[in-house]
Amino acid sequence: MEPQRRPGGRSARVREAVLDATAAELAEHGYPGLTVEAVAQRAGVHKTTVYRRWRGPEGLVADALERAGEQPWPIPDTGTLTGDLRALTELLRTGFTDPESGSVATAFVAAGMQHPDAAAALRSYYTARHRDAAVIIDRAVARGELAPEVDATEIIRFATAPVFHRLFITHEPVTAEHARRAADAAVTVARTTQGPDGQTRTA
Amino acid sequence: MEPQRRPGGRSARVREAVLDATAAELAEHGYPGLTVEAVAQRAGVHKTTVYRRWRGPEGLVADALERAGEQPWPIPDTGTLTGDLRALTELLRTGFTDPESGSVATAFVAAGMQHPDAAAALRSYYTARHRDAAVIIDRAVARGELAPEVDATEIIRFATAPVFHRLFITHEPVTAEHARRAADAAVTVARTTQGPDGQTRTA
Numbered sequence: 001m002e003p004q005r006r007p008g009g010r011s012a013r014v015r016e017a018v019l020d021a022t023a024a025e026l027a028e029h030g031y032p033g034l035t036v037e038a039v040a041q042r043a044g045v046h047k048t049t050v051y052r053r054w055r056g057p058e059g060l061v062a063d064a065l066e067r068a069g070e071q072p073w074p075i076p077d078t079g080t081l082t083g084d085l086r087a088l089t090e091l092l093r094t095g096f097t098d099p100e101s102g103s104v105a106t107a108f109v110a111a112g113m114q115h116p117d118a119a120a121a122l123r124s125y126y127t128a129r130h131r132d133a134a135v136i137i138d139r140a141v142a143r144g145e146l147a148p149e150v151d152a153t154e155i156i157r158f159a160t161a162p163v164f165h166r167l168f169i170t171h172e173p174v175t176a177e178h179a180r181r182a183a184d185a186a187v188t189v190a191r192t193t194q195g196p197d198g199q200t201r202t203a
Numbered sequence: 204m205e206p207q208r209r210p211g212g213r214s215a216r217v218r219e220a221v222l223d224a225t226a227a228e229l230a231e232h233g234y235p236g237l238t239v240e241a242v243a244q245r246a247g248v249h250k251t252t253v254y255r256r257w258r259g260p261e262g263l264v265a266d267a268l269e270r271a272g273e274q275p276w277p278i279p280d281t282g283t284l285t286g287d288l289r290a291l292t293e294l295l296r297t298g299f300t301d302p303e304s305g306s307v308a309t310a311f312v313a314a315g316m317q318h319p320d321a322a323a324a325l326r327s328y329y330t331a332r333h334r335d336a337a338v339i340i341d342r343a344v345a346r347g348e349l350a351p352e353v354d355a356t357e358i359i360r361f362a363t364a365p366v367f368h369r370l371f372i373t374h375e376p377v378t379a380e381h382a383r384r385a386a387d388a389a390v391t392v393a394r395t396t397q398g399p400d401g402q403t404r405t406a
Contacts, residue, residue: 110316110317112371113316122372123374161372165364165368168372169367170360
């Protein structure tokens, strides 16, 4: 998109300012209220700069998610599979319910339901996140807690899906207890791997 | 809201027409594009009728979800827990990916992320759905497949959450195989009930 971009240069600073403004605008007005004009004004750059580089709201959201994906994610390392997955689901829960970070994160998820480009960006984002978090499963396999056949990213999905489900589908409260139960359920599933014949067998 | 409403009377017919129009408008334009004017025109009623009874888009969505909740849901009854949960997750998957019904169902979920009233309506809707589907777990307990301590609606949530997660959070494809694996994972979890001391024990 911007091959002459140099890390730390003016272009990188403009990107930071514009994507910070995108997050702030999303949190305040949601995806339908996201405009290039408001982002440019908030970032202190000319709107033609934003149009040229990001084209529109879809491009802004996609790049904001790309940046979020570049930032290191604190993958828990507690020494046990249960401890790691409990910490992961609790991080997810508090991240979305935090008054500051939560509204931005929620706006990203909402954007995915409103525009195919945002949906594609979210898909890439979560693919990378699941790959990162799969190290939790790899470590459990290395410790002998799990059979090597376990589908690592699928276990990450099983652990996190019930938290997302309450937050964004059923709109039920999500307590620390709910996050813990989701993690524990995924541990139970991980310990029962799926054989190549489709029959379950215990590790 | 409308105490003088008689089933089958003119009021009921108006409601059917208006809520059908609401679903069609939602499927075409999404929640941000839902207007009382367009719904009234499509339903062939005067817009003041719609304003008086439903007030606005939030009221229309809430009542459309209430009507959806009133319609009987085909709870699978295959004779086994695995068969029932597999059928349930497959119904969910095909319902959301069906070209006709899918866009309306998807629009309801999207509306929940855009307005607190729609979120509250979805919460009531899913609470009722989970209660209905809990009969699957009750039957499994009666057959001796599960321990009576199992949390029935939580198992329904675990079975369905991974399907919703792919559809609306990560925007990954959802195949019949994914729906089946979600159901099987929930069966595995259901067979390991949670004791009052928080320690897992096998039924």
